[in-house]
Amino acid sequence: MAERASHRVAPEHTHPDDVPVQTALAALADPVRVTLVRELADSAEWTRSCGSFDVPVGKAALSHHFAVLRGAGLVEQRDEGPKRVNRLRREEFEARFPGLLDLVLRADRAH
Amino acid sequence: MAERASHRVAPEHTHPDDVPVQTALAALADPVRVTLVRELADSAEWTRSCGSFDVPVGKAALSHHFAVLRGAGLVEQRDEGPKRVNRLRREEFEARFPGLLDLVLRADRAH
């Protein structure tokens, strides 16, 4: 059939424009999610599969965190073969919440 | 004696510079606290006592929220007679987390 690579249900995405400030802040208030966002920011787009992140949680929790990040308009996902690869929505998120992402990424550990 | 108005233990304050991003985001991720911050932003400094805010929580919870806001470097308090009056640490917080406060204050309800 004229199908793309995946038969799975495509992940639900929320555009940053449709995200309340509250939701964005809550998403970024969790250390695990911030780690994901930071690692994602240091990688090329669509190169990181969900399982490739160095966080101390099981895959169930990990999957949950990605769902939250999608819901906050921070991450976009696409199925590529058996893996689900990720992309940080830098520009779109920056346009909706100017400065916020940079704040989290820079994260002066000097404190 | 050469004492100020209050004998109470002065409230503990944390300067924004000593606040981790994580803490700041968590503090602003609560709707009640955001209401406090917004009302505070719309008032002259040192004019609002803790009890003067329009939030749907008892005074115990309210007192807790102010403690969190102090710990996040968002609010400064001073005892004035029997009341404790507040001030939003606009400049200091802005210097530490550029753009963050504006983001919360503007809070486009258009979503």
Place this chain on the structure above:
DNA sequence: CCGAGTGTTCGATGAAAATCATACACTCCC
């Protein structure tokens, strides 16, 4: 010095969120 007003502390309660283990669905490759 008492009483009203104000805010904090403490302990308990309830709700929300993070986590895990297990089971399941899908894709690819042999």
Place this chain on the structure above:
DNA sequence: GGGAGTGTATGATTTTCATCGAACACTCGG
């Protein structure tokens, strides 16, 4: 098509956090 690899869904457990009620501390004005 079977099996390994990858991610999701579900249900239970744990932790965290917001909240409340009641008791307490402090200030001020009669």
